Amino acid sequence: xxxxxxxxxxxxxxxxxxxxxxxxxGFTAGPMIASLWxxxxxxxxxxxxxxxxxxxxxxxxxxxxxxxxxxxxAYAFISVPLGVAGSLLIAxxxxxxxxxxxxxxxxxxxxxxxxxxxxxxxxxxxFNSENGALNLGLGFLGLPTPQWxxxxxxxxxxxxxxxxxxxxxARMVIFLAGLQGISETYYEAARLDGASxxxxxxxxxxxxxxxxxxxxxxxxxIGAFQIFTQAYIMTGGGPNNASLFYALYLFRTAFEQxxxxxxxxxxxVLFAILMAFTLIQFRASKKWVHYEGGEA
Amino acid sequence: xxxGNPQQFEVERQIVKRFNEQNPDLHVTVFSVPGTSYxxxxxxxxxxxxxxxxxxxxxxxxxxLAAKGHFTDLTxxxxxxxxxxxxxxxxxxxxxxYVDGKLMALNVLFGGVAMYYNKSMFDEAGLxxxxxxxxxxxxxxxxFRQSAIALTRFEGGRPKRFGTTVPQLPAIIACVRGFGGxxxxxxANRSTLDMPGTVAAxxxxxxxxxxxxxxxxxxxxANFAFTFESGKVGMVMDFMGMxxxxxxxxxxxxxxxxxxxxxxxxxxxxxxxxxxxxxxxxKNPEAAWRFVKYMASRDxxxxxxxxxxxxxxxxxxxxxSAEYLQTDQPPYQLQAFVESVENGRILPISxxxxxxxxxxxxxxxxxxxxxxxxxxxxxxxAKDKIDAILSExxxx
Numbered sequence: 001x002x003x004x005x006x007x008x009x010x011x012x013x014x015x016x017x018x019x020x021x022x023x024x025x026g027f028t029a030g031p032m033i034a035s036l037w038x039x040x041x042x043x044x045x046x047x048x049x050x051x052x053x054x055x056x057x058x059x060x061x062x063x064x065x066x067x068x069x070x071x072x073x074a075y076a077f078i079s080v081p082l083g084v085a086g087s088l089l090i091a092x093x094x095x096x097x098x099x100x101x102x103x104x105x106x107x108x109x110x111x112x113x114x115x116x117x118x119x120x121x122x123x124x125x126x127f128n129s130e131n132g133a134l135n136l137g138l139g140f141l142g143l144p145t146p147q148w149x150x151x152x153x154x155x156x157x158x159x160x161x162x163x164x165x166x167x168x169x170a171r172m173v174i175f176l177a178g179l180q181g182i183s184e185t186y187y188e189a190a191r192l193d194g195a196s197x198x199x200x201x202x203x204x205x206x207x208x209x210x211x212x213x214x215x216x217x218x219x220x221x222i223g224a225f226q227i228f229t230q231a232y233i234m235t236g237g238g239p240n241n242a243s244l245f246y247a248l249y250l251f252r253t254a255f256e257q258x259x260x261x262x263x264x265x266x267x268x269v270l271f272a273i274l275m276a277f278t279l280i281q282f283r284a285s286k287k288w289v290h291y292e293g294g295e296a
Numbered sequence: 297x298x299x300g301n302p303q304q305f306e307v308e309r310q311i312v313k314r315f316n317e318q319n320p321d322l323h324v325t326v327f328s329v330p331g332t333s334y335x336x337x338x339x340x341x342x343x344x345x346x347x348x349x350x351x352x353x354x355x356x357x358x359x360x361l362a363a364k365g366h367f368t369d370l371t372x373x374x375x376x377x378x379x380x381x382x383x384x385x386x387x388x389x390x391x392x393x394y395v396d397g398k399l400m401a402l403n404v405l406f407g408g409v410a411m412y413y414n415k416s417m418f419d420e421a422g423l424x425x426x427x428x429x430x431x432x433x434x435x436x437x438x439x440f441r442q443s444a445i446a447l448t449r450f451e452g453g454r455p456k457r458f459g460t461t462v463p464q465l466p467a468i469i470a471c472v473r474g475f476g477g478x479x480x481x482x483x484a485n486r487s488t489l490d491m492p493g494t495v496a497a498x499x500x501x502x503x504x505x506x507x508x509x510x511x512x513x514x515x516x517x518a519n520f521a522f523t524f525e526s527g528k529v530g531m532v533m534d535f536m537g538m539x540x541x542x543x544x545x546x547x548x549x550x551x552x553x554x555x556x557x558x559x560x561x562x563x564x565x566x567x568x569x570x571x572x573x574x575x576x577x578x579k580n581p582e583a584a585w586r587f588v589k590y591m592a593s594r595d596x597x598x599x600x601x602x603x604x605x606x607x608x609x610x611x612x613x614x615x616x617s618a619e620y621l622q623t624d625q626p627p628y629q630l631q632a633f634v635e636s637v638e639n640g641r642i643l644p645i646s647x648x649x650x651x652x653x654x655x656x657x658x659x660x661x662x663x664x665x666x667x668x669x670x671x672x673x674x675x676x677x678a679k680d681k682i683d684a685i686l687s688e689x690x691x692x
Contacts, residue, residue, distance in 0.1 A: 045343030046364045129515045130454075150515040150665060239514070240662055255336050257651065 039264035055265035068249035076224035079163040086167035091175035112169025120233035123162045152242035178212030210289040297351040299331040303540035342366040347575035349584040358571045360647045362395045368574040370399045373585040389610035402592045406569030407536040407608030408636025409467045416549035417530045426554040427629045440557040444510035447530035459510040460531045467533035470566045472497040474559025480644050487682040489675040498671035502663045514665045536607050553627040567640040652682045
């Protein structure tokens with residue numbers, strides 16, 4: 001008997017992912033290839049001139065490239081560990097069996113529902129050095145009241161602080177799901193062996209949560225490297241480029257200065273950096289991520 | 297395609313409506329794009345050949361876009377049109393529209409920077425009226441500074457109102473020229489920010505903030521805490537386009553306009569217009585020309601400028617008419633704008649304006665935010681950066 005196409009499971013698989021595949025090829029992979037091609041050209045929407053690797057060669061001589069890169073690194077490597085730790089802490093708290101827990105979960109999740117532009121405008125007010133909530137509070141406690149968004153020494157800390165606003169969001173929910181996926185039998189066994197709460201956390205919860213942690217770290221780092229909206233709305237990259245993040249610099253190069261070749265090169269450099277970091281994380285993960293049922 | 301605040305845009309809508317009534321064979325639809333993303337939108341539309349038949353372009357971008365060949369040369373249409381006479385316009389109004397001797401646009405929303413001042417605040421502080429001082433030839437930057445200091449009020453260490461604000465770049469350039477400086481030498485393609493007059497002007501403006509405390513620091517001015525229309529700032533320098541907005545929202549005090557102060561090197565203000573252009577992709581340039589010409593016609597200018605005062609007329613007959621110069625609403629001293637156009641000079645805007653201005657502002661932000669107190673140091677750094685940009689091949 002001849003096998004029909006519709007008998008093959010693979011056919012159905014491909015069929016069902018076709019909408020996604022079409023979207024990916026048309027709107028993600030296509031533009032990516034186009035931008036790779038553009039990065040070898042000088043292009044301002046009117047004239048197109050092949051320049052080989054010149055766009056890439058010139059990047060290291062551009063002081064703003066380094067400034068944007070170092071800002072972004074600093075932001076990512078401070079905000080991601082803090083944010084992941086914060087999300088984990090909240091997830092642990094919200095995993096307790098106390099009354100009204102659905103209410104608390106909702107309350108902590110709400111900030112992440114605020115659109116990022118609205119949140120940025122809100123935080124602009126919070127950080128206002130004359131009348132902002134933060135400085136009023138600090139002043140009340142007799143602490144120094146910095147000019148958060150106008151003083152270049154405090155701009156990056158302000159952005160990190162603001163990033164913690166999202167600790168109760170999707171990342172926390174993933175942690176919570178991870179926590180609830182840990183079987184009670186492990187804790188029971190640990191308790192029988194006389195483990196304290198702290199020991200249970202370090203030796204049961206953390207190892208079993210490590211795949212979730214790993215996932216959150218990888219995504220968190222990728223997300224942090226792409227920070228854009230907040231800086232675009234709140235400071236426009238200032239003061240003195242203290243909040244010029246990589247994605248903002250890329251946007252400006254492309255859509256304010258119309259150096260589309262250079263911007264494409266910037267994008268591919270960011271892609272390479274993110275790939276490298278993700279690979280490093282995957283390598284390192286073998287040392288600390290434990291998969292249940294796996295051998296390591 | 298146009299931009300502007302609601303009051304400004306409404307004026308253009310009315311004018312287009314009249315054009316449609318007078319020209320039943322054509323129908324123009326005007327649409328607005330937010331000012332903050334206008335520059336992106338216009339170049340995207342021009343680059344993708346989807347631009348509207350007529351668009352308004354700020355002069356900041358015009359030389360650059362014209363050099364890239366985005367616009368239709370209007371010279372043949374102007375020559376063939378018996379109604380079009382270049383001599384009825386102020387020479388400065390057409391100066392911006394010529395590129396290599398070709399007429400590439402007609403100016404609309406044109407005018408010089410002048411100084412808006414809160415007359416009630418001046419009276420209350422017992423200060424001399426800037427317009428009267430100007431007529432006596434005594435309205436100088438020194439006098440301006442004294443007034444700004446006298447108008448400023450602090451209560452318990454917190455600012456309640458300021459004499460003035462650090463102006464936007466066009467007015468800064470007017471100040472620079474008043475002190476005998478220049479920003480750039482377009483012929484030699486190099487920055488002239490190290491000229492003594494330029495340094496003196498920037499130092500003067502920065503000192504208003506950090507020495508005299510008569511203008512808000514960036515932190516004090518954040519989130520629009522001090523604006524002219526709220527009555528918390530005594531003097532601001534801006535283009536004439538602010539009039540419809542101030543008329544609507546500046547309530548509870550009397551205000552007027554005066555020319556910007558004079559400096560050691562005189563008192564030339566800066567003028568700038570917007571250009572109405574016909575993009576290259578326009579399918580019917582004859583019809584588009586009719587609309588462009590209508591926008592610069594006497595009837596339109598009378599409505600746009602004399603009645604609604606959106607900006608300054610480009611036509612001399614409208615500017616000098618009693619209808620334009622007499623008004624029962626502030627500002628009363630419209631002569632200030634006439635003088636600005638007669639005496640003012642256009643801004644040094646070339647193809648690479650946006651690039652070098654960005655570099656300049658990055659440096660001068662440090663000056664106005666008080667991170668660096670010496671204008672000479674800041675401008676030296678800016679000059680080096682700008683010269684590097686100008687000597688570089690554009691596009692990288």
